[in-house]
Amino acid sequence: MSFIKPRFIKPVSIALLAAAIAACSTNTPTAATASKPASSKAVDVVQNNTDWYQVRTETELYLFDDYAVFSQFLQTGKAPYTKALDKKDNFDRSIVLALAAEDQSKSLDAVAASRLWNVSMAPAYPFYGEIREEQVIYVFSRYGDMVDMAKIGEPTFSYVEVGGGPKGERIVYVLAKEEKKPEAAIKAFHAKYK
Template identity: 30%
Template sequence: MYVVLPESGRVHAFGDLKNYQDFLNHGEVTLTRTKIGEGPGGATLVFGITGDDVKGNRPSLGEKALSGQFGGAPEFYGEVLKGNRFYVFGDLKDMKDFLAFGEVPYSFTEIGSGPKGETLVYVMNKDSVKGGKPMNRVERFKSLRVAQKS
């Protein structure tokens, strides 16, 4: 799951990598579903949706995740881009808490190591921090950027 929190105050959420990357590159996506006032703190939620979501008249993966219809997966991976920071998550609950409160309890931070010099914040919780730096998320973040360039 991928979320972008631009200065506009809207919450842009994506359940698929293609829409997320399109938004990062162009600031918009072709298909969206908007829910005014339903985001954290009354923010507007803008979901990037796929043609299959439209054809099937069903919610996107991003909508399911934020509404509680999808509980995450054992290998959950999520990103939130806020300001000049990528927050990288391994737990959907941690991600939803961040969207609601804007803070993370534990993290490993790499200043300036993002694709365009952004800070990378690998978000942890009281259980996961004991395992040290989440190398699986570090590698996944990097591999998604390499795949995007090719």
């Protein structure tokens, strides 16, 4: 440290200490206080952020935050209520919320699927997600990977089970670079469909 003049060390140290104390004493919400809901609508959103589902067609992207509605849609091609967002994804598909009947009157800020799409709500941990497109099921254990795939269309890293789906679909487990076989994601997927 002979290259730093001693007369500068003390003022710089004091300035850094003052900045650290100021940063610790600001009134920004912490994770514990930020997760506390302010209203009953917020409670519904917080309780519904553990899973997120999407179905891609040639012209539409359906978003689900309720597994029962998603499952019904897979069987019948219909949801109890749909709400077009008047937005398009990166692949020119119209974005549509698929909701349970009791959620149709909620504002978009109270619908978890909308907030997850807009990246305005943190997901719960552990997280589970699926994207269905034709005969492929993409399975996610990280919300960020699902958001990234919405932008680029395909996962960067994956583990594939050919014919592993309930109707013989190809299952693509989306991975982080360092992951090997995603045992927890495989177990979560098979628990939903067996």
